[in-house]
Amino acid sequence: MNPRSLILFGLVACLYLGTGFLQSWNLSLSILNAALLATIAALGVNMQWGYAGLFSVGTMGFTALGGLAVVLVSAKPNTENWQAGGPGILLALILGALSVMAAIFAWRRLPKGQPRMFAVAAIMIGGFFLFRAVFDPNVMAAEAINPQFAGNLGGLGLPSLVAWPVGGLLAAAAAWGIGKTALGLRSDYLAIATLGIAEITVSVIKNEDWLARGVKNIIDLPRPWPVPYEVNLQQDPGFLDFVARWGLDPVTTSTIGVKLLYAGMFGLVLAAIIWAFERALNSPWGRMMRAIRDNEVSAAAMGKDVTGRHLQVFVLGSAVIGFAGAMMTSMDGQLTPGTYNPLRFTFLVWVMVIVGGSGNNWGTVLGGLLIGWLWLVVENVGPNIMGLVTAPFPDSWLKAHLLGSAEHMRLLTMGVILLLVMRFSPRGLIPEK
Amino acid sequence: MDALNALVAFLNFMFIPGLAYGAQLALGALGVTLVYSILRFSNFAHGDTMAFGAMFTILVTWWLQSVGISFGPLPTALLALPFGIAATALFVLATDRVVYRFYRRQKASSTIVVIVSLGVMFVMNGIIRFIIGVDEQNFGDGERFVLNPQDFKAMTGLAEPLAIKTTQAITVVTAIAVVAALFWFLQKTRTGKSMRAFSDNEDLALLSGINPDRVVAVTWIIVAALATIAGTLYGLDKSFKPFTYFQLLLPIFAAAIVGGLGSPVGAIAGGFVIAFSEVIVTNAWKKIFNYLVPEQLQTDALLQLLSTDYKFAVSFTILIIVLLFMPTGLFKGKSL
Numbered sequence: 001m002n003p004r005s006l007i008l009f010g011l012v013a014c015l016y017l018g019t020g021f022l023q024s025w026n027l028s029l030s031i032l033n034a035a036l037l038a039t040i041a042a043l044g045v046n047m048q049w050g051y052a053g054l055f056s057v058g059t060m061g062f063t064a065l066g067g068l069a070v071v072l073v074s075a076k077p078n079t080e081n082w083q084a085g086g087p088g089i090l091l092a093l094i095l096g097a098l099s100v101m102a103a104i105f106a107w108r109r110l111p112k113g114q115p116r117m118f119a120v121a122a123i124m125i126g127g128f129f130l131f132r133a134v135f136d137p138n139v140m141a142a143e144a145i146n147p148q149f150a151g152n153l154g155g156l157g158l159p160s161l162v163a164w165p166v167g168g169l170l171a172a173a174a175a176w177g178i179g180k181t182a183l184g185l186r187s188d189y190l191a192i193a194t195l196g197i198a199e200i201t202v203s204v205i206k207n208e209d210w211l212a213r214g215v216k217n218i219i220d221l222p223r224p225w226p227v228p229y230e231v232n233l234q235q236d237p238g239f240l241d242f243v244a245r246w247g248l249d250p251v252t253t254s255t256i257g258v259k260l261l262y263a264g265m266f267g268l269v270l271a272a273i274i275w276a277f278e279r280a281l282n283s284p285w286g287r288m289m290r291a292i293r294d295n296e297v298s299a300a301a302m303g304k305d306v307t308g309r310h311l312q313v314f315v316l317g318s319a320v321i322g323f324a325g326a327m328m329t330s331m332d333g334q335l336t337p338g339t340y341n342p343l344r345f346t347f348l349v350w351v352m353v354i355v356g357g358s359g360n361n362w363g364t365v366l367g368g369l370l371i372g373w374l375w376l377v378v379e380n381v382g383p384n385i386m387g388l389v390t391a392p393f394p395d396s397w398l399k400a401h402l403l404g405s406a407e408h409m410r411l412l413t414m415g416v417i418l419l420l421v422m423r424f425s426p427r428g429l430i431p432e433k
Numbered sequence: 434m435d436a437l438n439a440l441v442a443f444l445n446f447m448f449i450p451g452l453a454y455g456a457q458l459a460l461g462a463l464g465v466t467l468v469y470s471i472l473r474f475s476n477f478a479h480g481d482t483m484a485f486g487a488m489f490t491i492l493v494t495w496w497l498q499s500v501g502i503s504f505g506p507l508p509t510a511l512l513a514l515p516f517g518i519a520a521t522a523l524f525v526l527a528t529d530r531v532v533y534r535f536y537r538r539q540k541a542s543s544t545i546v547v548i549v550s551l552g553v554m555f556v557m558n559g560i561i562r563f564i565i566g567v568d569e570q571n572f573g574d575g576e577r578f579v580l581n582p583q584d585f586k587a588m589t590g591l592a593e594p595l596a597i598k599t600t601q602a603i604t605v606v607t608a609i610a611v612v613a614a615l616f617w618f619l620q621k622t623r624t625g626k627s628m629r630a631f632s633d634n635e636d637l638a639l640l641s642g643i644n645p646d647r648v649v650a651v652t653w654i655i656v657a658a659l660a661t662i663a664g665t666l667y668g669l670d671k672s673f674k675p676f677t678y679f680q681l682l683l684p685i686f687a688a689a690i691v692g693g694l695g696s697p698v699g700a701i702a703g704g705f706v707i708a709f710s711e712v713i714v715t716n717a718w719k720k721i722f723n724y725l726v727p728e729q730l731q732t733d734a735l736l737q738l739l740s741t742d743y744k745f746a747v748s749f750t751i752l753i754i755v756l757l758f759m760p761t762g763l764f765k766g767k768s769l
Binding site for chain 1: 474475477532535543544545547548549551552553554555556557558559560562563564566567679680682683686687690738740742743745746748749752753756757760
């Protein structure tokens with residue numbers, strides 16, 4: 001790291017410290033935690049875009065899959081719902097997967113021509129009806145039981161930490177499927193396909209109540225291992241003793257302590273990902289990736305499997321995003337599918353990567369922490385500035401409208417920042433070496 | 434009689450809504466395809482351009498309504514449309530001057546320009562939310578129906594009603610007029626021919642003295658007009674809500690790619706393919722089925738292939754099928 005980057009990191013640290021001193025440490029730390037999670041997702045995007053030049057805008061979908069994994073792994077099991085429809089739903093899903101596989105098999109094995117097309121279409125359509133025939137009654141049965149409080153199959157009741165890698169795996173599996181179809185075509189096609197898979201993933205989570213209760217949300221997901229609950233902490237004699245000795249307020253200290261613990265955990269994950277990826281980049285594999293990104297044709301001429309490597313790095317990056325999504329749901333303790341919004345979960349992450357410096361992990365971290373802070377602070381500052389600007393004017397319809405819509409300033413701000421960086425500093429704040 | 438009822442139900446619940454939706458998608462996809470073939474990038478800001486045009490049209494409509502001007506049985510929004518187009522064209526031309534021109538001169542790769550268009554999308558989205566907010570807005574007025582369902586039932590004595598909403602009729606008529614004008618322009622006028630030449634072979638077009646700035650400016654104006662018309666028609670037919678326009682990106686891009694990115698005829702065909710598949714897959718077939726089968730076979734099930742919440746999945750699936758089996762689309766666009 002050169003002095004310039006150190007100064008930039010110092011400035012970003014000042015932003016967080018300033019928020020802590022001027023407003024509150026609780027706010028500063030919650031911004032930091034959100035920013036750290038977005039930064040980890042941004043590292044995944046940076047793998048795809050910065051190191052392989054893949055333009056994917058499905059970040060929201062992979063984040064949501066990570067969140068779903070937390071529900072499936074760590075929520076408490078709903079035995080009655082499971083008994084009512086669980087095995088049937090599983091069977092239906094397996095049947096669906098089998099018919100897709102059968103269609104692929106037929107496509108590969110049958111000779112070219114119209115009969116093959118009809119055969120594949122028949123297998124797909126037949127498979128769909130078979131799937132629905134098994135699926136629908138079981139879903140009805142499972143959702144009918146205790147719909148106010150459950151209605152879903154529930155999870156495995158395993159610790160939250162287990163869910164994080166599972167989130168990565170789920171996202172990786174989805175990425176593999178989408179990469180298999182859209183990689184190797186024009187670069188924009190991957191963008192459109194990932195945009196689609198993200199929307200579909202979120203609408204599945206929103207509408208399939210048996211899966212994660214849909215828009216009725218799942219709450220009370222357990223916390224990951226060393227993090228205690230504030231309430232328990234406030235009754236713990238050891239903790240109270242500690243607080244008393246230092247003359248601190250037990251409530252504030254417990255909330256700050258929990259947030260610090262989360263920040264430490266996310267920081268560890270972040271460091272591990274950067275360490276592993278920097279190692280990979282300085283290996284022959286990393287040099288090959290850069291060669292492919294800079295000139296696909298020559299890399300292919302040297303015998304490198306361009307599409308294969310693209311698939312590899314696309315899956316890897318998506319797994320990192322899924323991991324971050326799982327950590328986010330774990331920290332929030334709830335899955336609220338209604339909050340998954342592409343502007344926040346896809347395009348904001350892109351702004352982080354571009355502003356920080358695509359192709360540079362440290363740049364992405366800087367961009368993530370900076371943009372993460374801006375995103376959450378502009379939300380508060382925008383209305384304040386608007387309040388100051390409109391203060392001298394008499395109360396009117398226009399003033400109320402301006403005050404009301406000031407919170408949308410942050411979209412504008414992010415767009416302007418993205419455009420300015422793309423124009424005047426396209427390599428970002430910390431450019432790739 | 435039952436067969437007739439089934440036919441009327443099909444027309445009423447699937448064909449007519451599908452036709453209107455397809456016309457809206459086709460107009461949107463035409464804009465995307467024009468930007469792609471002449472400016473050579475996939476414009477992610479197109480959905481928000483549609484929303485911007487519709488928003489400005491709505492503002493002018495409200496003003497017209499407040500001063501008491503109306504368009505008789507037709508929606509006032511049609512009168513406001515030219516103002517919306519003019520404002521959107523100015524905005525889009527300014528965007529080109531401030532943002533896109535720099536990358537065009539640099540000959541930046543198309544992916545870079547796509548990312549820039551994401552930035553433009555953010556800015557436009559912010560402006561729209563700032564001006565009109567995120568809530569749903571209604572701005573339709575005039576007669577509600579061209580063909581009233583009660584009148585139809587009384588006229589024919591059928592059990593099933595058939596309704597044609599004014600907005601649906603206007604959508605289809607406007608779309609036909611716009612598409613005809615666009616094709617006439619591209620095929621017959623000097624500027625249109627130079628646009629096609631520029632799209633086919635940029636270097637050769639420049640060599641033969643075509644002014645690229647003019648071609649680009651005319652393209653943006655046409656795109657702004659298409660986007661405003663598509664956005665306003667969609668808003669009249671359904672309702673105006675800024676976020677839905679962002680979500681329209683997927684079906685619009687799917688339509689453009691299915692038809693063949695860069696091919697105007699393809700964009701129109703793609704729009705209708707996507708719209709009708711969406712309607713057929715997400716509509717309940719119960720009514721039609723029950724008319725057609727004998728009484729003992731009738732069912733209480735909805736006979737719906739997918740719930741309407743999954744309409745994106747339909748455009749997505751069609752997109753994937755096309756990507757896998759014919760990446761250049763139905764009308765051989767210039768892909769790959």
